[in-house]
Amino acid sequence: RSTPRGAASFDVHATPAVTVHMIHSPTTKPSLDARWPLDPDIEVVVTIDVTSRTVDDNQVKISYYDREGHELAVAWLYLTCVEVSLDVDWNRSGRVKSKGKDKDKWTWGPDGQGAVLLVNCDRDSPGAGGTDSGQADIRTPADLQDMSVMLLRTEGPSAIFAEYPVVLHVPESDADKVRVFHAVRGDAYPLYKPVLGPDKLSYVLDHAGHGDSTFYVEGLAFPDRGFSGLVSFSASLLEVPHKDSPGTPIFTDTVVFRVAPWIMTPNTQQPLEVFVCSIKQGSDSNEAFLEGLRVLLRKANCKLTVCSEQDSRSDRWIQDELEFGYVEAPHKTFPVVFDSPRNRGLKDFAFKKILGPDFGYVTREPPGKSVTSLDSFGNLDVSPPVTVRGKEYPLGRILIGSPLPW
Template structure:
């Protein structure tokens, strides 16, 4: 419901309030076809008669006194008038538009003193065409002020964020404003000329949107510009417009953008043009809710940023070129052997090596960027690279846009708070789709129960929350030295015949390590044969030494408790019924941790290379070589993992890759040193119904 000519309210945001403007012209007001508006008749009278009677009402007009139609020649008193405000006041609606500026729709009254007054109304009709049904086709809306709704059966157009290095015109969200056989001129006010404007809703920050006209000129947004005058050339003219968001949804931006058309009076004050909207936001007296301050409007939603899970088909694998990771007794350590091993498994053309000039000797390709995408109807998905706030050597990598992608964007997220290793993207992953979550759920690590400890920075958590479609949850990783989720779990594809959702969870297990260790009869068998730590000290040890190291065993018992605590989180967040059902979908992968004495609280670091820290490439698993003791000439740890993963049902192939020197002794593994670009999901994100 709208008040006609209520000009004592706030003007367009950032505009100056005009002085002395109390009403709109004489009695020539504007109506919108089939829209019911409040008409404060008493405000147009410079006296207060005892009563009035309606003596003439144009046939196209529906006039109500409260909730009842007005009766001709019936007395309506001033006291009666103020009583009806709680039931809607005096309202007017027209089912015909004006043919031209001589075609006024008339209401005539006579007052208690016999004086007659005519109220003339010009009736206009406009339509906003947009891709309401998300099919890539512009259609009209059934409502003059549409709301955006989730689900395939609902409506609401989509726009993309402008985050590519160069503008990609086809990703602009097109909409049109059509004049529906209405006059192209508007009644002038005594205070100024009446114009039609395209306007942002007052709650929208204009810096979050850019609107272009059909000629490609930026007319709204990008700064503090909130409105633009528009002009039709004919009674059935259609004007083209294009909208971009300047960013994804975030903590201070829910991703909804309302754009509308409005009438405004242009006045000149102190040699400056000031525009005053005729339709302004008012409150519903019965529901205490706000109404949209537009003749007509459309609400867009900005496409979220969506991560892809391990079960999605791979496109490319990225790895840093690090010719001198650190200096050892053997000279500078390079990761070239590691890169060669990757190429042998998945092919030269699929391994994209990030040149050293971009890596700046930073081996952790996973930590710097995370691949995702945004999508709009009937358009190719836009690959969007999320840059982490860690800002180390590889920080230059996404900025230089060396990813070989046809359509790509780049965003960064960070905050002013103190950074920790938990802000790197080895600590950010997503499950495959499951249950109610068509796009899976993002997960990351942090401290237990959000008490004192390390967490991913708030700005990043809030950004991830704001994307909505992959509702994030937090695991407990603060017990780990680096603190990343990929240090303790990973997810692999699995047939639904042997899993609840079509995937299995690989979870680190010190218990499983000690079970295997205790089963080895030859206690002189060697773990980590001929290997050294980063200081160059020999680390090889025997089965007997590991069995007898009670301090290490007790530390791993504690680590197992932390891992079991994460199982309880997974039951709830992944919608399992109980621990038994969850454990059916968990495969324990042997792991051994040691306390880092240089860290606070002796946090855990991988003693044996972490095998859950792996890469999934279709049915190939790229796993850190564990260098376990040999039993019958084969590594006991590798054989156990193959027995669990290379089954007929899973149809996976384990490829154990030596990452000891290049990554392991620097507290990382295969997943940490690589990054994957995968194909988007087949489902449309707007089909999702938020939980």
């Protein structure tokens, strides 16, 4: 429609930063003077690998010629190249890598790819009432170590980003599973601004075009029934036709995290710490048992933590109350205690006495609020690594008890 009347051929020239690709059939060839026939099967593709310093600093010139070789018309294409890239630790090296391929896909295994996210379920902040994930702010630098880094790189002329905003956003279905903080400069120390999460689905980046913006991402929920553990984030460059318009994405870059599951440790592992209840009152005192345990653990060079009768409220069945496991990502690993819903005398012990810096806490309540003996963790265990019918289970297999009669 834009080809001048009488044109039979054309050529393409561009400024040095622009690469011109001619896509054509094998039988179509340019002439000796590098002019191409006006063939509908020919496609001209231009790419730029260098970010523009100014608006329209790259040009493409297309000249049209008649059959005698006379120039009939010239068309100019003005190009401005900007970079918008959202990056995470997609290769699980412990560091954010840029320009990853298929960042919106997640695969298992040592040769897989995709970033890992931890539920921030420990308590690094001494004054916090619960886990760090329950706080909508960052109170200590140690809290950042439990989070995954996400970098949003924007490069290019500021005039472009003033007209075309960059928006970081999360799907509504994922928003209650994560929280994102933006690291911004403060007067004396960095500030960490909550920008995405349960109550916020999008965030417009201020001062786009000036390099890397650093974000810290924390998980709020473990993979569970109804949640696979996959969450995604996207950065979009928007065209906004007028002030009240929501904008149309011109370009979108997406990354995917998987929230690390709680992994249960088998009792065949080397013990680091043993928890036991002390019962001094009545005929069921376990003082003799405790003394024998102390002797054994000294020989094993293992720490002993004794839950007092006051803390346990005379509930000695600590194995029914809690199980130990851990969460792991390339950048951080820490233990997590799983508190059962049996909620007897020991119901507050794990939360009050174990939850702390780099020691997480998680609990679950039955959907129907009816607790049975199977909700006691004496009926929950995990095997050592095992192979069953040729299939390997490197983390073991969960074992669940059953009610009587068997």
